[in-house]
Amino acid sequence: MNKHFSMIDQWPDKKKEGMDRRTFLKLASAAGLVMSLPVLNWSDGASVIAASGEDDRYVRKARYWKKLEHKQIKCQLCPRQCVIDDHERGYCGVRENRGGTYYTLVYARPVTYHTDPIEKKPLFHFYPGSMAFSIATAGCNLNCKFCQNWEISQVTPEQVNSFYMPPEKIAQMAKEYDAKTIAYTYNEPTIFYEYMYDTAEAGHREDVKSVVITAAYIEQEPIKELCKVVDAIKVDLKAFSDQYYKDVVHGELKPVLDAIETIHNQGRWLEIVYLVVPTLNDSEKEIKELSRWIMRNLGPDVPIHFTRFFPQYLLKNLPPTPVATLERCKAIADAEGLHYVYIGNVPGNPAENTYCPHCGKVLVERIGFTVRSMKIKNGRCPYCGTKIPGIW
Amino acid sequence: MDRRKFLKKSVLFGGTLWLPRILLPSDRISSSGKSRVVIVQDAKIFHNRHVDSDRLLNLLDLSMQTYFDVDVPLRAWRKIVHPGEVIGIKVNCLSGHGSTHKELVDAVVERLLQAGIRANDIIIWDRLNKDLEEGGFRINYKGKGPRVFGNDAVGFAPKLYVFGQAGSLLTRTITNLCDGIINIGLLRDHSIAGVSISLKNLFGAIHNPNKYHLNVGDPYIADVNAFPVIRQKVRFSIVDALEAQYHGGPAYMPQWRWKFGGLIVGRDRVAIDYTGWQIIESKRKAMGFRSLKEEGREPTYIFTASDSEHALGQSNPKMIETIKVTAS
Structure with missing residues (x-):
C-alpha cells in the first residue's frame, strides 16, 4: 500500500472561538513539515507517529564528541566541529547537548x-x-x-x-x-x-x-x-x-x-x-x-x-x-x-551506458534508472576480456 | 479593592499617579528622526531574590509611557494593539532559569487585556512546548486565559520565505494566528552571535535556526528579521533585562549574570540591540573580560540589519535617542 504524507493546508480561522481540544490536538499532531519525497511504502511493521522530540526510543548517546567546560560539548563527527551549549543543537539540528552529554535524536527514526x-x-x-x-x-x-x-x-x-x-x-x-x-x-x-x-x-x-x-x-x-x-x-x-x-x-x-x-x-x-x-x-x-x-x-x-x-x-x-x-x-x-x-x-x-574502456563496446545499457542489458561476465568485458572495476 | 481592581483603575484613570512625573521626558518620538530606545531600571525590583510583580508592572508602565510620551499606560498600548486583534508574545525560554520572566509576561498580558485584547486572543509562544514549560509557563491550548504553546504544536506554514542568504519556513503562530507580535527577548551574551537580544529572538519564529549561526549570524539574523511577515507583524520589542548575562550565553550561567533590574523597550529592534550590546560590553569590561570583537564574535549582524538592503532600524549611535529612566 502506498501512503503519502500531505501538507496541512487547512487551518482554523484565527478568530474562531470554537476549536475544541480534540480538533486542536488532531491538527497539532499532524502539523509540521512533511516531506515531498518518493511515494512511501506502508508496511505492517511500521507505524507513523506524531512528531515529538521527547520519545526516548530515538535518543541515543552520540559518537564522536568531547566535553568542554561549562557543559559545552564539541562535536567531532563532521568538520564543522560545532561547539554546543547545554540545551542546544548543532548545525545538523539532530544532535543535542543535554546537560553536557551529546545525543542523537534520530536513532531508529526514519522519515x-x-x-x-x-x-x-x-x-x-x-x-x-x-x-x-x-x-x-x-x-x-x-x-x-x-x-x-x-x-x-x-x-x-x-x-x-x-x-x-x-x-x-x-x-x-x-x-x-x-x-x-x-x-x-x-x-x-x-x-x-x-x-x-x-x-x-x-x-x-x-x-x-x-x-x-x-x-x-x-x-x-x-x-x-x-x-x-x-x-x-x-x-x-x-x-x-x-x-x-x-x-x-x-x-x-x-x-x-x-x-x-x-x-x-x-x-x-x-x-x-x-x-x-x-x-x-x-x-x-x-x-x-x-x-x-x-x-x-x-x-x-x-x-x-x-x-x-x-x-x-x-x-x-x-x-x-x-x-x-x-x-x-x-x-x-x-x-x-x-x-x-x-x-x-x-x-x-x-x-x-557503461562502455568497455578498451574495446569501446556497450557493457551495461541503461535508460534512466532501468538497466536494459547487462553483459559484464565475471567482472570482465565479454568482448575483449578487460577487467571492469566494480561489484557485479 | 484587590490588586487587579486597583491596577485596572490605575491604568484607566491615570497610572502615572504612581510614577514620578519628573521622570517623564517631553520628547516626542522620533522628533529628530532618531530611533528612540528607553531603558528603565528599578533598584528595588527584586525582593528576596524574587521579582516584585507590582514594581515590575510599574516599571513596564514607566517604560511604555516614556517611550510613547503619554500619561496613561493604556494610551501607550493602544498605539501598538487594537481591540479584537490576536497578539502573540514571543518569549525566550531556551535557557531554563534564564528565560523570559513570567512576571514580565503577566504584566504585558495585564496591559493587553486592558487595551482590549481578549485573553484567548493572546498567544504566548516560543520554539517548543518543552522550552516553555522549562521557562515556567503552562501549556494552554484552549483553557481560560492566554493560549501558550510552542511551534511544535502548530507547525510551520508551507511557504518558504527567502531574503538574502536565509530561506525559512515560519511558524503558523506568526503567519496564521497572530495579527501582531510583542517581541520579548533577553539581554544576554551569545557564544556564537555575540549577543542575543531582540533581533535574534525572532530565530524562534523559523524552522531552521540551527543553520544560521555561521559567521556570528551575519547576515542571517538580519535576513530573517527582513522577511516581510516578521517585518510587518512585530509591533514592539521589550527586552527583559531584569537579570542579564554578559558571558557564557545563551546557556544559563549564574556566575556571569547580574541584576540589571531593568527593561529596554522600543519599536526599532536594531537600535535596541545596539544599545543592549553596549550594555553588555560595558559589563564585560568592568568584569575584566575581552570585548566581543576581541573574542571574534562582534555582533556585526546589527550593522547589517541597518544597511540599505535590510533597513530594519538604526545602528548608528548618533541616530539613536536613548532615554534612561530610573524608577523611584
Whole structure:
C-alpha cells in the first residue's frame, strides 16, 4: 500500500472561538513539515507517529564528541566541529547537548523508506539492476542552495512525521522487499551515523549490503570506522572550488576530498557525482582540475557522474543545466583519461551506458534508472576480456 | 479593592499617579528622526531574590509611557494593539532559569487585556512546548486565559520565505494566528552571535535556526528579521533585562549574570540591540573580560540589519535617542 504524507493546508480561522481540544490536538499532531519525497511504502511493521522530540526510543548517546567546560560539548563527527551549549543543537539540528552529554535524536527514526533502483543513487558499478531499500532521517550538516530534499534535510526531527524502525527492522524489511542493499540516502547520512552504523551491521547479519549516499563532509575517524561496515559509498562532490562550497553549500572542499581519498584507500567501492550548476561550477578549468585530481589521487577507474541541475529550493534563478554543458564536462574528463564518465538526469543519453574502456563496446545499457542489458561476465568485458572495476 | 481592581483603575484613570512625573521626558518620538530606545531600571525590583510583580508592572508602565510620551499606560498600548486583534508574545525560554520572566509576561498580558485584547486572543509562544514549560509557563491550548504553546504544536506554514542568504519556513503562530507580535527577548551574551537580544529572538519564529549561526549570524539574523511577515507583524520589542548575562550565553550561567533590574523597550529592534550590546560590553569590561570583537564574535549582524538592503532600524549611535529612566 502506498501512503503519502500531505501538507496541512487547512487551518482554523484565527478568530474562531470554537476549536475544541480534540480538533486542536488532531491538527497539532499532524502539523509540521512533511516531506515531498518518493511515494512511501506502508508496511505492517511500521507505524507513523506524531512528531515529538521527547520519545526516548530515538535518543541515543552520540559518537564522536568531547566535553568542554561549562557543559559545552564539541562535536567531532563532521568538520564543522560545532561547539554546543547545554540545551542546544548543532548545525545538523539532530544532535543535542543535554546537560553536557551529546545525543542523537534520530536513532531508529526514519522519515521515509522506499525501494529504489540502485541506479537512482546513482551507483552504476555496484550490482546493476538491483534494488536498494532506502531510508533517511531529518537533518543535514550542510545547506545546499539547490537541495531537492530540503523539506526533510533542512528540518529538525520534530518538524516531520517519522517512523520507529530499529536497525533489525530495516534489515528484515530490506530482505522482505528483496533488496540487495540498504541505502542511506535522501538526506545526509553522516548526521544519523549511529543509526546507519548499527543498521549496516544488522543488514550484514541478514546478508543485505549497505551503500551510503553522502556529501562526505565528515571527519577522518568516523569515515574510516564507517568503511568497516558498509560496502559502497557514493559521494556528491558539489564542486571543485572552496568558494562554491562556502557560498552554495555552506561547507568546505578540503575535508570532502580527504574523505574521498580515505574511502578509496579503505577499499570501499566509490563513485562520485558532480551536479553541474550552470555558471557556478561548470567552467572548463574547474572540470579539468577535478578530473586531474581524480586521476592523480584515485586513478582512472572511479566512476564520475556529471548530473543535470534543476532549479530548486534557494537556487531558482538558474536554468536547468544544458545537456551540451554536461557533454562538455564528460569530454573534458574523458580527455583527462578517466575511464567511466557518465551523464545523469538526462534519460536516454548514451552516456548513461557503461562502455568497455578498451574495446569501446556497450557493457551495461541503461535508460534512466532501468538497466536494459547487462553483459559484464565475471567482472570482465565479454568482448575483449578487460577487467571492469566494480561489484557485479 | 484587590490588586487587579486597583491596577485596572490605575491604568484607566491615570497610572502615572504612581510614577514620578519628573521622570517623564517631553520628547516626542522620533522628533529628530532618531530611533528612540528607553531603558528603565528599578533598584528595588527584586525582593528576596524574587521579582516584585507590582514594581515590575510599574516599571513596564514607566517604560511604555516614556517611550510613547503619554500619561496613561493604556494610551501607550493602544498605539501598538487594537481591540479584537490576536497578539502573540514571543518569549525566550531556551535557557531554563534564564528565560523570559513570567512576571514580565503577566504584566504585558495585564496591559493587553486592558487595551482590549481578549485573553484567548493572546498567544504566548516560543520554539517548543518543552522550552516553555522549562521557562515556567503552562501549556494552554484552549483553557481560560492566554493560549501558550510552542511551534511544535502548530507547525510551520508551507511557504518558504527567502531574503538574502536565509530561506525559512515560519511558524503558523506568526503567519496564521497572530495579527501582531510583542517581541520579548533577553539581554544576554551569545557564544556564537555575540549577543542575543531582540533581533535574534525572532530565530524562534523559523524552522531552521540551527543553520544560521555561521559567521556570528551575519547576515542571517538580519535576513530573517527582513522577511516581510516578521517585518510587518512585530509591533514592539521589550527586552527583559531584569537579570542579564554578559558571558557564557545563551546557556544559563549564574556566575556571569547580574541584576540589571531593568527593561529596554522600543519599536526599532536594531537600535535596541545596539544599545543592549553596549550594555553588555560595558559589563564585560568592568568584569575584566575581552570585548566581543576581541573574542571574534562582534555582533556585526546589527550593522547589517541597518544597511540599505535590510533597513530594519538604526545602528548608528548618533541616530539613536536613548532615554534612561530610573524608577523611584
